[in-house]
Amino acid sequence: MTIRDRMLQASAERAQRRKAITRWQAEFPYRWDADDFVSRRELLRLAVAASGALFAATAAIVGLDYLRPTTTVSRQAIIPVSELPPGGVHYFQYPTAEDQAVLLHLPNGRFAAYSGKCTHLSCAVYYDKSRDKLLCPCHEGVFDPQTGVPVAGPPQRALPKITIRQDGTMLYAVEEAL
Amino acid sequence: MIDDRSASNDGTLHETITRVERTPPAGQAAIELTALVIGLILMGIQLWLLTVALDLYLSGSTTDSWLLAVISGLVFLGGLLMLRVERHHTRRR
Numbered sequence: 001m002t003i004r005d006r007m008l009q010a011s012a013e014r015a016q017r018r019k020a021i022t023r024w025q026a027e028f029p030y031r032w033d034a035d036d037f038v039s040r041r042e043l044l045r046l047a048v049a050a051s052g053a054l055f056a057a058t059a060a061i062v063g064l065d066y067l068r069p070t071t072t073v074s075r076q077a078i079i080p081v082s083e084l085p086p087g088g089v090h091y092f093q094y095p096t097a098e099d100q101a102v103l104l105h106l107p108n109g110r111f112a113a114y115s116g117k118c119t120h121l122s123c124a125v126y127y128d129k130s131r132d133k134l135l136c137p138c139h140e141g142v143f144d145p146q147t148g149v150p151v152a153g154p155p156q157r158a159l160p161k162i163t164i165r166q167d168g169t170m171l172y173a174v175e176e177a178l
Numbered sequence: 179m180i181d182d183r184s185a186s187n188d189g190t191l192h193e194t195i196t197r198v199e200r201t202p203p204a205g206q207a208a209i210e211l212t213a214l215v216i217g218l219i220l221m222g223i224q225l226w227l228l229t230v231a232l233d234l235y236l237s238g239s240t241t242d243s244w245l246l247a248v249i250s251g252l253v254f255l256g257g258l259l260m261l262r263v264e265r266h267h268t269r270r271r
Contacts, residue, residue, distance in 0.1 A: 044257075044260065047221065048258060051254045055247070058246055058247050059251070061228070061231040061235050065235045
């Protein structure tokens with residue numbers, strides 16, 4: 001018997017085994033064409049798996065967002081911490097000498113700094129301690145000192161935020177990049 | 179259900195797809211279609227959340243981006259809950 005004959009014989013045996021049916025198939029000789037359909041439960045499982053994959057991808061991106069390190073590109077000294085008590089305000093220029101900015105020591109102990117230009121028509125914004133609001137006198141725009149978000153008047157956009165870092169006893173305005 | 183069976187020459191009973199009931203029981207079709215549409219909309223929202231998260235990541239802004247993952251996770255948990263309810267419902271039948 002040649003190698004080719006042996007291969008043919010093995011192939012025929014394999015085909016024979018495939019044709020062999022089990023006992024239950026012999027007793028219940030149904031041809032279920034309908035098995036090719038996707039059932040409702042299978043569709044639901046598929047949808048939940050897709051939903052899980054979308055969630056995992058979103059969580060991974062958000063996780064990466066928090067994990068990546070940032071490097072300080074530049075920083076500018078503003079004022080020593082001791083000179084700005086809680087509830088106090090300090091006006092300074094950042095990032096250039098022509099750009100007005102405002103630094104607040106919020107009652108909760110946090111520091112917040114914003115561009116001093118109103119997002120409506122670029123008038124100078126100031127902090128009104130009695131109302132605990134950032135005000136624009138030109139058109140009576142009002143901003144929340146905690147977030148810089150406009151709460152009244154014509155401004156629609158929040159005041160640009162300036163990142164503040166404390167190094168020792170000094171406060172710095174910093175620019176960070178990836 | 180299957181109501182028409184015919185024996186062929188080799189003794190095998192054939193059931194063609196045209197004779198198999200593929201639609202849900204009367205009155206349930208609207209509910210299932212509604213569930214399907216709501217599921218598709220929620221998955222669309224998840225896809226949108228993913229693009230927003232990617233956009234925020236590329237722009238370097240991390241403010242409150244964790245909320246996107248939380249909302250997407252809630253939708254996923256809702257899907258898991260539906261799967262569980264469906265299994266429980268099938269077992270009772």
